Amino acid sequence: MSKKNILYAQSGGVTPVINATACAVIETARINKDKIGKVYAAHNGIIGALNEELIDTSKETKTTISGLKHTPGGAFGSCRFKLKSIEENLAEYERLIEVFKAHNIGYFFYNGGGDSADTAYKVSQISKKLGFPVSCIGIPKTIDNDLPITDNCPGFGSVAKYVAVSIMETSLDVMSMSSSSTKVFILEVMGRHAGWIAAAGGLAQRQADDPPHIILFPEVPFEQQEFLKKVRHAVNTYGYCSIVVSEGVRNKRGKFLAETGTRDAFGHAQLGGVAPVIANLIGKRLGYKYHWAVADYLQRSARHIASQTDLDHAYAVGEAAVRFAVQGKSGVMPVIKRTSNNPYRWKIAEAKLSRLANREK
Amino acid sequence: MSKKNILYAQSGGVTPVINATACAVIETARINKDKIGKVYAAHNGIIGALNEELIDTSKETKTTISGLKHTPGGAFGSCRFKLKSIEENLAEYERLIEVFKAHNIGYFFYNGGGDSADTAYKVSQISKKLGFPVSCIGIPKTIDNDLPITDNCPGFGSVAKYVAVSIMETSLDVMSMSSSSTKVFILEVMGRHAGWIAAAGGLAQRQADDPPHIILFPEVPFEQQEFLKKVRHAVNTYGYCSIVVSEGVRNKRGKFLAETGTRDAFGHAQLGGVAPVIANLIGKRLGYKYHWAVADYLQRSARHIASQTDLDHAYAVGEAAVRFAVQGKSGVMPVIKRTSNNPYRWKIAEAKLSRLANREK
Numbered sequence: 177m178s179k180k181n182i183l184y185a186q187s188g189g190v191t192p193v194i195n196a197t198a199c200a201v202i203e204t205a206r207i208n209k210d211k212i213g214k215v216y217a218a219h220n221g222i223i224g225a226l227n228e229e230l231i232d233t234s235k236e237t238k239t240t241i242s243g244l245k246h247t248p249g250g251a252f253g254s255c256r257f258k259l260k261s262i263e264e265n266l267a268e269y270e271r272l273i274e275v276f277k278a279h280n281i282g283y284f285f286y287n288g289g290g291d292s293a294d295t296a297y298k299v300s301q302i303s304k305k306l307g308f309p310v311s312c313i314g315i316p317k318t319i320d321n322d323l324p325i326t327d328n329c330p331g332f333g334s335v336a337k338y339v340a341v342s343i344m345e346t347s348l349d350v351m352s353m354s355s356s357s358t359k360v361f362i363l364e365v366m367g368r369h370a371g372w373i374a375a376a377g378g379l380a381q382r383q384a385d386d387p388p389h390i391i392l393f394p395e396v397p398f399e400q401q402e403f404l405k406k407v408r409h410a411v412n413t414y415g416y417c418s419i420v421v422s423e424g425v426r427n428k429r430g431k432f433l434a435e436t437g438t439r440d441a442f443g444h445a446q447l448g449g450v451a452p453v454i455a456n457l458i459g460k461r462l463g464y465k466y467h468w469a470v471a472d473y474l475q476r477s478a479r480h481i482a483s484q485t486d487l488d489h490a491y492a493v494g495e496a497a498v499r500f501a502v503q504g505k506s507g508v509m510p511v512i513k514r515t516s517n518n519p520y521r522w523k524i525a526e527a528k529l530s531r532l533a534n535r536e537k
Numbered sequence: 538m539s540k541k542n543i544l545y546a547q548s549g550g551v552t553p554v555i556n557a558t559a560c561a562v563i564e565t566a567r568i569n570k571d572k573i574g575k576v577y578a579a580h581n582g583i584i585g586a587l588n589e590e591l592i593d594t595s596k597e598t599k600t601t602i603s604g605l606k607h608t609p610g611g612a613f614g615s616c617r618f619k620l621k622s623i624e625e626n627l628a629e630y631e632r633l634i635e636v637f638k639a640h641n642i643g644y645f646f647y648n649g650g651g652d653s654a655d656t657a658y659k660v661s662q663i664s665k666k667l668g669f670p671v672s673c674i675g676i677p678k679t680i681d682n683d684l685p686i687t688d689n690c691p692g693f694g695s696v697a698k699y700v701a702v703s704i705m706e707t708s709l710d711v712m713s714m715s716s717s718s719t720k721v722f723i724l725e726v727m728g729r730h731a732g733w734i735a736a737a738g739g740l741a742q743r744q745a746d747d748p749p750h751i752i753l754f755p756e757v758p759f760e761q762q763e764f765l766k767k768v769r770h771a772v773n774t775y776g777y778c779s780i781v782v783s784e785g786v787r788n789k790r791g792k793f794l795a796e797t798g799t800r801d802a803f804g805h806a807q808l809g810g811v812a813p814v815i816a817n818l819i820g821k822r823l824g825y826k827y828h829w830a831v832a833d834y835l836q837r838s839a840r841h842i843a844s845q846t847d848l849d850h851a852y853a854v855g856e857a858a859v860r861f862a863v864q865g866k867s868g869v870m871p872v873i874k875r876t877s878n879n880p881y882r883w884k885i886a887e888a889k890l891s892r893l894a895n896r897e898k
Contacts, residue, residue: 190713220716249709255717345838348610352551355581356616361834451831452810469833470812473722477706480842 179211180282182501183275185218185225187257187288187295190250191319191331192338192482193490197287198251199244200494201315202233211502216279220253222286222295226268228275245487248479259295262302269302276303276310283311283501287494289318289329293509294533300507313497314509314529317490319476321372325527326511330493331476333486336376338478339365339420342471344380347387347418350467354416359464360407363388364451365471367422371395373475377420387418392454394424398433404461411464421450485520496524540572541643543862544636546579546586548618548649548656551611552680552692553699553843554851558648559612560605561855562676563594572863577640581614583647583656587629589636606848609840620656623663630663637664637671644672644862648855650679650690654870655894661868674858675870675890678851680837682733686888687872691854692837694847697737699839700726700781703832705741708748708779711828715777721768721819723829724749725812726836728783732756734836738781748779753815755785759794765822772825782811846881857885 184201186194198217205215217231218224231252233241244251259268276284284303286296293314300312316323321332343363350361367373371393378391389410392398410417425433434450451468458466489512496510509532513525545562547555559578566576578592579585585592592613594602605612620629637645645664647657654675661673677684682693704724711722728734732754739752750771753759771778786794795811812829819827850873857871870893874886 186713190710220713223717247709248706250713252713253716254713256714257717341841342835342839345609345840346834348608349551349834349838352547352581352611352613352615353617355614356584356618363835449813452813467833468831469835470829470831471835472828472830473707473710474703474724474830474832474835477710478703479706480702 178280179213181213181280182215182283182285182498183218183225183230183279183281184215184252184285185221185287186250186252186254186317187221187286187292188254189319189476190248190254191317191476191490192248192334192479193330193487194287194317195244195247195249195251196487196490197315197317197330197494199241200491201285201498202241202244204495204498208498208502212283212498213280216281217252221255221257222259223255223257224253225275226271228278230279245491246479248477258291259298262298269299270306272299273303273306273308273310277308281310283313285313285315285497285501287315287317289316289320290323290533293323293529297507297529297533300529309506311501311504311506312529313500313505314532315493315497316509316511319373320367320370322370323532325532327514327522328489328512330486330490332372333489334478334482335366335373335475336379337483337486338475338481339363339373339376339471340379341481343377343388343418343420346469347380350416350418351387357465358467359411359415360417360419360455360458360466362419362421362451362455362466362468363471364421364423364449364469365475367394368424369394371422371424374420374422385414388420389414389417390419392419392421392425394422394426397428397430398425399428400457404458407458407464408462419454421454423450425450489522492524500526539641540574542574542641543576543644543646543859544579544586544591544640544642545576545613545646546582546648547611547613547615547678548582548647548653549615550680550837551609551615552678552837552851553609553695553840554691554848555648555678556605556608556610556612557848557851558676558678558691558855560602561852562646562859563602563605565856565859569859569863573644573859574641577642578613582616582618583620584616584618585614586636587632589639591640606852607840609838619652620659623659630660631667633660634664634667634669638669642671644674646674646676646858646862648676648678650677650681651684651894654684654890658868658890658894661890670867672862672865672867673890674861674866675893676854676858677870677872680734681728681731683731684893686893688875688883689850689873691847691851693733694850695839695843696727696734696836697740698844698847699836699842700724700734700737700832701740702842704738704749704779704781707830708741711777711779712748718826719828720772720776720825721778721780721816721827723780723782723812723816723827725782725784725810725829725831727832728755729785730755732783735781735783746775749781750775750778751780753780753782753786755783755787758789759786760789761818765819768819768825769823780815782815784811786811850883853885861887
């Protein structure tokens with residue numbers, strides 16, 4: 177029996193460091209040539225797997241693969257496409273197993289968030305049932321940092337750094353201008369349900385009075401009067417007000433402030449544009465001159481300011497996925513376990529996909 | 538007669554490197570201690586000068602001053618406040634001369650764009666008339682790159698680098714996602730009347746087909762049908778479309794697409810939010826899923842990705858201003874003169890403020 181191949185697929189939104197994970201998978205598989213065959217990368221995620229669009233990474237040079245570490249975006253493409261339940265759409269799972277058979281796939285690596293952990297878990301179960309057992313390993317990645325168990329998600333650390341640096345820099349800008357011009361600056365960041373990214377703005381604070389003066393979280397219902405009071409207080413006290421707002425901020429009735437009515441491919445409401453909503457409110461009610469920025473893709477593609485620790489995490493989980501595969505494991509995900517707070521130390525641990533799937537931290 | 542002091546003031550929007558100019562002025566004045574007294578920095582620009590809020594930089598340590606080179610924002614504060622014509626408001630000019638007299642100011646350095654060159658020019662004239670001649674030197678700074686004569690404006694190079702890197706990174710993001718999700722990404726950048734910043738997005742193109750696929754300039758009237766045709770073509774050809782749009786884009790009737798009706802302190806229309814306008818148009822007319830970002834202050838405060846050449850320019854003009862002052866010059870501005878294209882070489886030259894004032898390139 178020949179050595180089995182790996183099928184590696186990325187899923188969902190990219191991160192500044194997801195390609196570092198791809199790099200680690202390919203480089204570690206090459207080191208384990210005696211046990212593992214080729215690494216195929218699905219073109220555009222699971223859609224590419226279903227369409228049998230596989231990229232044979234063995235054709236790429238060492239330099240090209242190594243270059244992935246520094247490349248933003250998702251080099252092999254990603255997708256927003258969630259496999260339905262096995263009951264609803266067995267055909268899709270059968271199709272996947274067919275593709276696995278055709279390409280001698282023994283290991284399926286799915287690099288994504290909670291949805292992807294769920295898919296990897298389902299594939300591991302169905303592959304056994306269909307008599308072609310494949311080792312299924314989830315690899316964590318979300319900028320939202322919303323996976324349970326793992327200390328943090330690869331991708332988040334870089335976005336956190338981006339947000340902290342950006343609000344620090346822009347606050348110095350509005351501070352300079354505030355005597356006669358802009359008094360309020362609002363930075364909108366990602367985070368549909370989890371406020372981790374918005375919270376990262378707080379890292380810019382070195383002392384209690386430092387900006388940002390206000391952070392609006394998706395978990396905390398927006399209270400207009402209280403918010404306006406805080407803005408006025410900051411302007412009166414510091415001369416300006418610097419605000420980080422999460423795209424997912426909701427009012428007391430649970431409605432997104434930036435609700436546009438459109439939905440993404442997973443049925444989640446598609447957001448964007450809460451900053452101008454907040455800005456207009458401030459302008460109308462308090463009369464302050466404002467500026468606002470929506471970071472959107474800027475924050476999650478900013479490889480130029482990626483965190484080295486995050487990059488190390490992203491590489492380590494890819495490396496561990498191959499190690500787990502070689503050890504014959506399935507239905508698991510390598511996660512980051514913190515072993516010390518100060519200095520920050522961590523190691524790779526193992527978590528069951530069944531405990532990670534579809535759960536938000 | 539004691540040595541005369543310098544009054545240094547920043548004006549208008551900050552740049553990632555304006556503090557490097559301040560640093561150069563102070564460091565170069567310290568080297569010329571035998572000829573020049575103290576450097577006072579006006580707190581919040583010309584408003585601080587009028588209010589006699591002067592910061593005595595001689596009290597700051599060498600390390601603090603040197604640290605300015607790496608600090609975003611405007612360390613001494615800036616303002617949007619244009620002195621009226623001498624006929625309209627002689628009192629303001631007389632007040633300025635009073636402050637000059639009170640603090641033994643012999644040199645007035647005004648660091649800004651076209652408006653500031655104009656003010657510096659007026660001050661140089663009125664100071665002579667009022668019998669207290671002050672050497673007035675403009676120092677160039679605008680991210681818009683809209684000053685004539687100088688090869689480029691300190692501040693612009695860093696913003697250009699930010700925009701080029703950002704559209705390169707975000708284009709890789711949308712490219713990864715385009716098979717099943719976002720097909721169009723729009724980055725809104727600054728530039729009210731001049732498209733230099735938007736044009737910098739083009740630096741991301743290494744080959745003809747590289748993103749950005751479309752750049753919208755303030756100088757070119759927006760043609761809806763033609764634009765939508767280009768978007769559709771890009772999506773059909775490359776699978777996605779990456780767009781840089783200047784905040785100042787106007788329709789055929791000359792109206793800003795993002796016109797909000799509000800005006801800034803100089804009476805210019807205040808812009809922001811053309812990206813969502815364009816995005817909605819694409820969504821409605823072509824049905825593509827889109828994402829958009831508004832860079833706003835992010836682009837002009839991004840010291841972390843400043844251009845070294847820009848930083849060198851910013852320092853050099855500050856240094857030259859002191860040199861001109863020592864040489865007894867007035868009514869002039871140090872500008873950047875390109876001496877070679879490839880490799881890029883430059884030197885500092887001298888331009889008359891009367892030729893720079895209130896002119897846009």
